[in-house]
Amino acid sequence: MLAVDKCLKVNNDVVYDVTCPSLTTTEGRAAERGRDPPEDRIDHTRSAMTETPSGANPHLPWLDDAVPAEASRIPSMLYPEEKQYLYWTTRHAYEGWGAIVDLGPWVGASSALLAAGLRDRGMSARVQSFDRFVWVRSYMEEKLPEDLPEGGDFLPVFERETAPFAPWIDAERMDLLEAEWNGGEIEILFVDAAKSWELLNAIHRAFGPHLRAGRSRVIHQDFRHFYTIWIPLAIDSRPDVWQQIEAVDDGDSVTFVPQRPLFGEGGLPDTYRQTDFSFSLADEIFRRRLERERTSENKVRLLLGWLRTALLYDQPERVADLRERLAKDPRNIENLTTAEMFSAWDHWHRGDVSRASAIASECLKRTPDDTQALCMSGLCARDRGDHAQAVTYFRRVTSHNPNDASVRICLADSCYQLGDFSAAGEELIAIFRNLSEDSPDQWVQFAFEQLERLWAADTTWPLSSLDDLQARFESSPHLHVFEAIVHYHRGHTEQATNELVRALELAPGHARAEQLLAKLRNGSWQ
Numbered sequence: 001m002l003a004v005d006k007c008l009k010v011n012n013d014v015v016y017d018v019t020c021p022s023l024t025t026t027e028g029r030a031a032e033r034g035r036d037p038p039e040d041r042i043d044h045t046r047s048a049m050t051e052t053p054s055g056a057n058p059h060l061p062w063l064d065d066a067v068p069a070e071a072s073r074i075p076s077m078l079y080p081e082e083k084q085y086l087y088w089t090t091r092h093a094y095e096g097w098g099a100i101v102d103l104g105p106w107v108g109a110s111s112a113l114l115a116a117g118l119r120d121r122g123m124s125a126r127v128q129s130f131d132r133f134v135w136v137r138s139y140m141e142e143k144l145p146e147d148l149p150e151g152g153d154f155l156p157v158f159e160r161e162t163a164p165f166a167p168w169i170d171a172e173r174m175d176l177l178e179a180e181w182n183g184g185e186i187e188i189l190f191v192d193a194a195k196s197w198e199l200l201n202a203i204h205r206a207f208g209p210h211l212r213a214g215r216s217r218v219i220h221q222d223f224r225h226f227y228t229i230w231i232p233l234a235i236d237s238r239p240d241v242w243q244q245i246e247a248v249d250d251g252d253s254v255t256f257v258p259q260r261p262l263f264g265e266g267g268l269p270d271t272y273r274q275t276d277f278s279f280s281l282a283d284e285i286f287r288r289r290l291e292r293e294r295t296s297e298n299k300v301r302l303l304l305g306w307l308r309t310a311l312l313y314d315q316p317e318r319v320a321d322l323r324e325r326l327a328k329d330p331r332n333i334e335n336l337t338t339a340e341m342f343s344a345w346d347h348w349h350r351g352d353v354s355r356a357s358a359i360a361s362e363c364l365k366r367t368p369d370d371t372q373a374l375c376m377s378g379l380c381a382r383d384r385g386d387h388a389q390a391v392t393y394f395r396r397v398t399s400h401n402p403n404d405a406s407v408r409i410c411l412a413d414s415c416y417q418l419g420d421f422s423a424a425g426e427e428l429i430a431i432f433r434n435l436s437e438d439s440p441d442q443w444v445q446f447a448f449e450q451l452e453r454l455w456a457a458d459t460t461w462p463l464s465s466l467d468d469l470q471a472r473f474e475s476s477p478h479l480h481v482f483e484a485i486v487h488y489h490r491g492h493t494e495q496a497t498n499e500l501v502r503a504l505e506l507a508p509g510h511a512r513a514e515q516l517l518a519k520l521r522n523g524s525w526q
């Protein structure tokens with residue numbers, strides 16, 4: 001039974017008291033049932049998170065072990081203490097009755113750290129590592145400059161990096177949105193891939209039924225990260241299911257043990273959505289979680305997540321309060337802007353231009369050169385039809401990042417909308433200088449579409465300024481579509497047809513090429 005009187009009621013949402021003593025230890029729960037703590041459970045009374053009687057900071061045993069260099073050298077997005085913690089879980093805490101599963105290992109650091117613990121204990125168990133292994137340049141390339149194309153397969157990089165630990169790792173390509181698990185009970189589940197509500201739900205559904213109540217460790221690497229607010233919301237709203245047993249002092253990882261089977265009577269819902277959580281409930285969860293944090297680093301992490309939540313729910317008073325608390329320390333400013341801008345993008349993607357724009361303006365007051373805030377302000381100005389303002393913002397970005405083709409594409413578009421074809425043309429020349437056939441196809445397509453539009457508006461525009469395009473984009477269908485248009489307008493129908501056929505050879509089904517070819521063949525192309 002939950003101690004309901006200790007639970008807080010906010011509106012109609014019950015917020016379970018996460019600090020309620022009867023819920024925080026195995027002993028407390030057992031005492032409620034009038035018996036001793038069951039022996040088949042992790043003894044939380046001796047867990048690393050138990051405060052010493054004097055209330056002094058607990059001793060965190062993972063800080064005692066040095067992480068083997070072969071594992072710690074692998075490029076990673078983990079904090080140093082998280083590396084120590086992962087190594088410790090298999091080196092000391094693993095009992096050997098269930099599988100060790102690593103979700104989202106990227107190029108393998110987490111898998112290698114878990115494997116190193118097994119190796120150093122002389123165990124032959126293996127870590128089961130699942131990832132899409134699809135390269136996303138925006139956040140992977142800067143951590144590890146492999147120069148892989150967008151969408152490239154990085155399983156070979158994982159295999160190269162984890163080679164010394166190959167006998168302890170099985171890696172498998174899996175889209176976790178479609179995850180399935182048939183490897184039996186799971187003792188350690190490391191989750192660094194719950195990057196959306198959908199992924200968290202899919203992970204719960206596929207792996208949750210294989211957790212053993214009272215025994216399995218679920219390590220949520222993103223628990224304190226400001227982006228993944230769904231994790232603290234889902235976990236801390238159910239202290240009857242999830243009991244925290246360990247947490248690093250400096251990092252995002254927090255570990256939980258399920259206290260009952262995840263599904264079935266009294267278990268989790270099949271699906272979580274943001275709308276399941278009122279702002280009052282979310283607010284209370286963050287407030288209580290913050291009270292629980294011991295270190296200033298982790299408090300800041302939680303405050304950022306709380307702020308992002310308040311922005312998403314559009315709660316101006318809480319937003320102002322959290323901004324003020326965070327901005328007191330100048331070291332937080334950069335992260336504050338980053339967290340705010342993630343929320344601005346969320347609003348923008350939902351079509352809420354005014355909220356997105358308000359957040360970006362607030363960020364620019366603190367960090368006037370922030371690229372994200374400048375881009376967002378430019379996009380919002382453009383969406384409002386204020387192209388002159390948009391040009392100002394986009395130019396500020398390109399003055400800092402001259403090679404950013406995506407912003408120049410927006411800039412060229414706004415110049416065109418203002419009727420300034422000469423400025424739009426200059427931007428296009430700069431864009432093409434920075435694009436190649438390996439650039440994201442969508443950018444290449446946008447650039448050629450803008451060139452087509454510009455040329456249609458002003459057929460005297462000097463295409464000779466782009467005379468190296470043919471050589472550089474020979475295998476891009478978008479070049480051939482553009483060439484077809486130029487040929488057609490010059491009266492060269494046969495060459496136009498040939499170019500469209502070539503575009504379709506390169507990209508069968510290319511919609512624009514098919515459409516123009518059909519028009520050309522039935523004589524309806526004006």
Ligand SMILES: C[S@@+](CC[C@H](N)C(=O)[O-])C[C@H]1O[C@@H](n2cnc3c(N)ncnc32)[C@H](O)[C@@H]1O
Nearest residue numbers: 076077104105106109110131132175176192193
């Ligand atoms: C932040 S990185 C993980 C970092 C890593 N654990 C480390 O130690 O550095 C997130 C990982 O989740 C993976 N991922 C994201 N969405 C996924 C999906 N739908 N299915 C499988 N893996 C996914 C990414 O490919 C990436 O490797």
